[in-house]
Amino acid sequence: MSIDRTTLTNSAAVRQACREGSFTDHTAGLAPGFAQANLVILPREHAFDFLQFCRRNPKPCPLLDVTEPGSPLPSTIAPDADIRTDLPRYRIWEHGELVDEPTDISDRWQDDMVGFLIGCSFTFEAALSRAGLPIRHLEQGTNVPMFRTNVACHPAGVFAGPMVVSMRPYAPAEAIRAVQVTSRYPEVHGAPVHIGHPGLIGISDLARPDYGDPVPVADDELPVFWACGVTPQAVLAAADLPLAITHAPGAMFVSDLSDEELGQ
């Protein structure tokens, strides 16, 4: 039995509904003003390299919290939460293959696991909206278009691969304002990584994103590209680890941080 989304107006309510199993859907628009996060869980054996990868690639992988090995508590961003139960849905990866999509991972938890909570673009999209900047894919009711680039991330151990970017089209003056607004949020991908010439970063056709849905770009607009939280998931899939756990797409962890706490 699914709970009414409109009742989930704060982070604790979302997490409680997930924990009880009464909410298993995507989290876009829930608990407005609370920062949401991507989740990656790895055994300690791979945690140093992944932490290095995130440190070396802060734009696609901005860390909001990293748990102590064996502890499921994200003590910095939501001390009362449990990352084993408090997300709507998870994905279990074995050797890069998706093997299960459960709503609770308590039975897969090991006493050496480390959770990485990575900033999400929902926070900067809220800031763009407050600044009066339109967000094309939201207007269209679709998912943001995302593209693999030819820009290599800085590798760390087994973790390597290209940066994935999300794209939002803007008129030139809006693009300038979008740079200013998102620069204030370095912990949720920050300023764009590219603007205006997709071919220069290996994107040949804006109408054919690698993830998400296409959006129209008018002749007098510029495509603006931000580093995207899909990057660590793509890198993780390529790393061929015996076991990794992530959130399911769109089914994020809702933290107690306010979006504004992440602003500068």
Add this chain to the structure above:
Amino acid sequence: MSIDRTTLTNSAAVRQACREGSFTDHTAGLAPGFAQANLVILPREHAFDFLQFCRRNPKPCPLLDVTEPGSPLPSTIAPDADIRTDLPRYRIWEHGELVDEPTDISDRWQDDMVGFLIGCSFTFEAALSRAGLPIRHLEQGTNVPMFRTNVACHPAGVFAGPMVVSMRPYAPAEAIRAVQVTSRYPEVHGAPVHIGHPGLIGISDLARPDYGDPVPVADDELPVFWACGVTPQAVLAAADLPLAITHAPGAMFVSDLSDEELGQ
């Protein structure tokens, strides 16, 4: 045979002299304009927790580079350098005890070791000087006074302990300017952590620093406190690890980064 300090005007020259064994002294004032760094080397077994500790405590432990396990090359800040040979002097710690102070650690290197290069206050002192702000301990020709505080660092695994701070006295208008100037350098300790009331952070007597030398503070001045790179060394000593290697006090790693590259 020791080389003439005044010939060591750039980072590569300092490192070459260290590598050849012709320079084993402190590095203050060498290679002006190049950023210097604190060094901590740990076996991989403890590297995740120490990286977490630094991430959770960025003011005392701002990371400039972290090497790949087994690689002595600090590829981000000095790709041609070797952290086993390119510092003037090292300290070898076994179970928290100082057991040796060699000028080369090649014979202690293990194929799972990780080097952590941590920003140093020399960079922000250069910026303070350029802004016309006096630096009392340099005027006095002594080491900066440093104090253990009652402010606990955020622990990570075996790493825990109080924040150590350095103190520079300023007239009120200078103190305001010093906040502004050092805020531009988050990767080398950044803005002060305290100003004006040492008792509030557990410091009872400014004339008796825990490390370094005392400096006079006039009645119309304020003591200004910055997070200090001695913090990770004190935490390391308390962690009682079988083996850790650090630079010797004042004998820093000289990187290829310019001080200005670390400014915002």
